[in-house]
Each structure stands twice: as structure tokens, then as C-alpha cells.
Amino acid sequence: MMSTAIEVKNLKTQFGSKIIHQSLNLTINTGEIYGLLGPSGCGKTTLLREMVMLEKYHSGNINILGYDLNNIGSEDAQKLRREWGVLFQAGALFSSLTLRENIALPLVEYTDLSPKMIEEIVRFKINLVGLKHGDANLYPAQISGGMKKKAALARALAMDPKLLFLDEPTSGLDPISARDFDALILELRSLLGLTIVMVSHDLQSIYDTLDRVAIIDHKKIAYEGTLDNIKSVESKFIKTFFGKYNE
């Protein structure tokens, strides 16, 4: 009954002579919150960037929502891009636009909605991520890091995507905002039926939100599955990372 949203097969990534991933496989089901974990420099963010077609991989295969990234035409790629939202680590809001314009941009470009309708959608998204309406006319340089993340999430959600990629969504947030963020993500999933893929280092957030995880270590997936039986796996990273939690 569960369908596959993303499938990565035999992926190999190489920067110069340095191999980042070697025959890496993973499957992400529709509707789940999936975490990519691993030690620094193991290529989590690289894998995420490969999924959203920012980085090219060496060999192997990535399939997203039925599109094969190896042989995707520019029209299909464009279609696919409208079906996902991406949240970058530092937000990556367009610095020449206000928050309102940032969030409205995909709507303005891709739809023929009236300005009034767009305004209403923007107001809703701003509310949804927990920003105040007064902030909407500020420029990204004028707001705090946490607000940037929220605004970037609102922009990622602007087109109501099926798929959401989050790169360290809670890093740089204070603990309260981070927990709010987790709650928001869970709520969005149940409200909108999103499939969420995230890279995270925040243990609390990992335990609170993730359905399944993949641990990348030594160029491969060291573990893929739920968090319940993660401690049965022999891995130095898992031991040190999850070791003390819940004991």
C-alpha cells in the first residue's frame, strides 16, 4: 500500500579522486518523514543536492516521483521542480525581495492567480510557519536567522509541494523554536500528506519527527529503518551518536 517516492540505486559520487558515495541504496516511501544522518563530511548534504538536481553523481540511479534523473528532459525536470520544495541551511531567501515577495515568487511565476488571491495565500503561509504579518514587508537582511528559516519554509511550501527537502532545518534555532519547527513539520505532514526528507543533527528533532532514517557511514548506508532497533547495529557513529540517549 505504501508507494515509493524516492529510490536511490547504486549511487556513486566522486569529487576528484575522493569517493563520497559508493553503491549507495535507499528507498523513501510516500508520506514518511525520512532522515539522512551520519558523521560530518559523509555526504548527506551532497546526497540531498543530488536528489534536487543541483549536483551530478558519477554513476547509479536516482528516481524521484517516477522521474528517472539520469534521463530527464528539461520539461520534465521543470515539472518535477514544481512538485518539491527545498529548504536550504541558511534559508537562501532572495535578498533583493521582501519576505512577502519571496514567498509569492513561485505563485507569481507559475500561476495566473490574481494578486489578491496570491496575497491571501502568502498571508496563510506566513501564518502557518508562525511568522507575524508585520514581518512580511521586511527584507531578509533585516530579520533573524530563525525567522529566515521560517520564511524559507513558507517559500518552500508556497506551491503546496508533495515533497519537501530540508537541510538541517533546526540548526541555528533556539530550542523553543526548534521544537516548534518539529511540531510544525509533523502537522504539515498530517495536514498535507507531505513526504519529507531531511538532513539533521538535532537528536531531539530526530526522535520526535522521523519515521525512518538512513545512516550514511563509510560511503554506504550503514543502517536504514526505524529508530527502534537502531542500537542493534554495529557502527561507531551510531554508538556515539545514539549511545547515551534514552538510557
Next chain:
Amino acid sequence: MNKTLTLTISQKDGTLCLKFLGEITVYTLSKNQETIDKIDRSKLNRVEIDLSDVTFIDTAAGIFLLGVRKHFEALVSQTQLVCTNDEILRTLALVEKKQEPSKEHKERFAKNIVERFGKFIYKHYVAFLSFISFLGELFSASMRYFRSAKNIRYKEIMFEIYESGIKALGIIALTSFLIGVVVAYQSAYQLKIYGANIFIVDMLGLSILRELAPMMTAIVIAGRSGSAFTAQIGAMKITEELDAMRTMGFDPYMFLVLPRIIALMIAMPILIFVADIAGILGGMLIAHIDLKITVELFLERFSDVIAVKHFYIGVLKGPFFAFLIASIAIYRGLMVKNDTQSIGFNTTKSVVEAIFAVIVCDALFSIAFTNLGI
């Protein structure tokens, strides 16, 4: 900070005793090292490092102490570390566990000239290839861009024309006016000697319309708008804005690159036209003051001897120069790596390369027009 001596040395019967006192921290290490270096090492058979009166060591001191022990272990048969303080022992244990044995790293510094030359050539070859690939991508993007009129982003193009064209009018008019003044002034002196005053019109008309106005405009624009393009796009690359655009399906070539190039290609001929006017005005002024050629006489002579083709040639160079400046500037912007240093580096490169490319292009035009007899 304790400035007093933290190490006393006693030596008897071949036994060396290093007795440390008080706090050993990173501040006292070099003094201790000096003291230890002075020890006569000839008749030793046993070394004792006594830390029993030490109250505190930091990790730097830990590394130092382990180093001292290792040094003497290599020299004598028996070394002993006396210490009862648990904290100090723990610090030492931590240092010992985490200390990375410093390997002899042999870096090859001396490269011979062949290797360096080869690397230099290869680096530039790769850079050249990447510029060609940029041009290819630009071409394929412009094919998609012009496929339907609704792709064209008039708003952005207008904005860029205003930013990099209209706003530059003042500085370009002023520069060109001064160039006109300088050229007229220098040649007026020579022409007066031969009494060929009226030929200043021919000279000014030809040189300004054909060469000087387009060239000055291109140089000012490369410095002013080219550098701005590089810095803008470079900064957007660092903040991942370009990546964000790509994932949202907004091709940066359509949204950022082509509007800028098109805008500059439209603005440049207009700027050259203004530069023509200002340059001729400057020359006219000097001709009037220095050579007593009235404005009427100047203009009459001007319309007699200067064919309109010279004006067209000058203006025609505009879009070519604009394309070179904009594409080099944007290419340099896209080459910015993920650090702020490379913005400065690439901006400098962008201006230098753009001006160089403009001069080369102008030389090619000269050769072409001469051979065509225009």
C-alpha cells in the same frame, strides 16, 4: 600568572630529578624548555620527573611533559614520572590518548619549471574550456528564451537598462567630454604649427566617433556595471540563492543572465551615442577657444567631411562590447566559490578580462573594417 620559576633541577649519582612546582601552563612552557635544554646530558642513567608539587597543568603542559618524558626515554634506560594528583594524571591520559603523532610531512615545494609551466597551461586550458561551456549553456538558454515572447522578462531587462545604462549616462558623458577636450587640446598645438587649424574637425570626428567614444564607454561600463554583475551574482551564489532558484525551477540563465546581457546590449549603443555628442562638444569647445573655429564653421566642416558611416561603425561596436562585458562579468560571478575571498578575486578578474576582451575585439574590428574598405 605565576612568573617565578616552576622547575628546579637536581642531579646526583647520574640521576636527574626534574621537579616541577605550582601551575604549569602554556605561559611558562618556553622557560621550562630553556631550562631543560641547558641540562648536561652526558652522565645520566636515570631521570625522574616529579609532579607531586604541581597543582595544575593545562593540556599544552600535558603535551610538553609527555614530550619531555619521551625525549629522556630515548636517552636513558630509566625514566619515572612521579605524580599522585588524579586530575593531572587524567589530563596527561587525555593528551596521550588524543595526541596525533606528528608525522614527518614531506611536501614537495621545489617544482621544476617544466612542471610549473605545465600546470599553468593546464589551468588556463581548463578555465578556457569552462568559459566555452558557459557560452554553450548561454546559447541553449537563449534558444529557449526566445522561443516564445512571454518568456522574455521585460521588467528585469528594463530594470537593468536603467541600472547599468541610464544611471551611467552622467559619468560617461563627463569622461567623453574630457577626452574630447584632451584630444583637441593636444592636436591643436600641432595643427597650429602647420596652420591646418580646420583639420581638427576631421581628426576629432573620426577618432571620437569611430574609436574613442565606443572604447571609453566600454571601459567605464566594464568597471561600473561589469563589476556589479560579478559581485551581485557571486554573492547570490554564496548565499545559495542561485541553488534555491534552480530547485524552484527558475533557470538563473533566464532570470539573471540573459536579462543582464540583453539590457547591456540595448543600453550600450545609446551610451555610445551620448559619448559621441559629449566628446564632440568637448572638442568643439577647445577648437573655439584655442583655434578660433566658431561653432558654425565646425559644424559645417563636420557635415562636409565626416561621413555618417563613421558614426554607425562606432555605434555598431556597442552590442559586441556589451556582450563581451556582460558575459565575462556573469561568467566570473558564476565562478565564485563558497568563500568571500573569491568575490574580490573574480570581480578584479572580471574587469581586467572584460577590458582586455574589448580591446582585442576593437582591434579585430579595425582589421576587418580596413580590409572591407569601410
